[in-house]
Amino acid sequence: MxxxxxxxxxxxxxxxxxxxxxxxxxxxxxxxxxxxxxxxxxxxxxxxxxxxxxxxxxxxxxxxxxxxxxxxxxxxxxxxxxxxxxxxxxxxxxxSPSPQHPSPTGLGPTVREATAGMSPGRIQEIVATAGLASTHDSVSAVTALSALFSDPERMSALLDEAPAESVAVLERLVWGRRTGR
CATH class of the missing domain: 1.10.10 (Arc Repressor Mutant, subunit A)
Structure with a gap:
């Protein structure tokens, strides 16, 4: 006791x-x-x-x-x-999820965690590919990506423009294992 x-x-x-x-x-x-x-x-x-x-x-x-x-x-x-x-x-x-281990929720790491080891140039490439304006630093770029990924309407519009093959991969990840290449 x-x-x-x-x-x-x-x-x-x-x-x-x-x-x-x-x-x-x-x-x-x-x-x-x-x-x-x-x-x-x-x-x-x-x-x-x-x-x-x-x-x-x-x-x-x-x-x-x-x-x-x-x-x-x-x-x-x-x-x-x-x-x-x-x-x-x-x-x-x-x-909670981490970059090395998805959590029991099946979710992976946050955008901030996933981009932690990336070069600033690579982060800016992702920002540009997502259709966002480039930023002057990685912190504001990651903040912009986080805002995009947490906005259902903006994400839906982005996914509507994605190639069918990419959407198919995402569907497999949603209904199957939460990790993939």
């Missing part, structure tokens, strides 16, 4: 404790934690709701989310107010 709150908090944040807590979650609570792992940090309630409910705003998801956030807080997996929701570090490490 822990002798004080510090010991209890330390034990609750260990990898084994967090894995155990995640295993006990129902599917929607686990999906909520996974959405927080890929959301911006900290995430707002509205951002999290958008990730889970989709563009149409599923009313069932909207009704279930407040209770589920309460469960995640009770399990000490989430902290912060509704305007600054955060996963505890260990849960974030277990659930």
């Amino acid at each position: 822990p002798t004080d709150l510090t010991q209890l908090a330390t034990r609750a944040g260990t990898r084994a404790s967090v894995v155990r807590a995640l295993e006990r979650l129902d599917r929607f609570a686990l999906q909520t934690a996974q959405a927080l792992a890929v959301a911006g940090e900290p995430a707002s309630y509205e951002e999290l709701l958008g990730l889970l409910a989709g563009d149409d705003g599923d009313p069932v998801v909207a009704a279930a989310l407040p209770h589920t956030l309460g469960v995640l807080r009770e399990q000490a997996l989430v902290w912060g107010g509704d305007d600054r929701l955060r996963l505890i570090r260990t849960a974030w490490e277990l659930l």
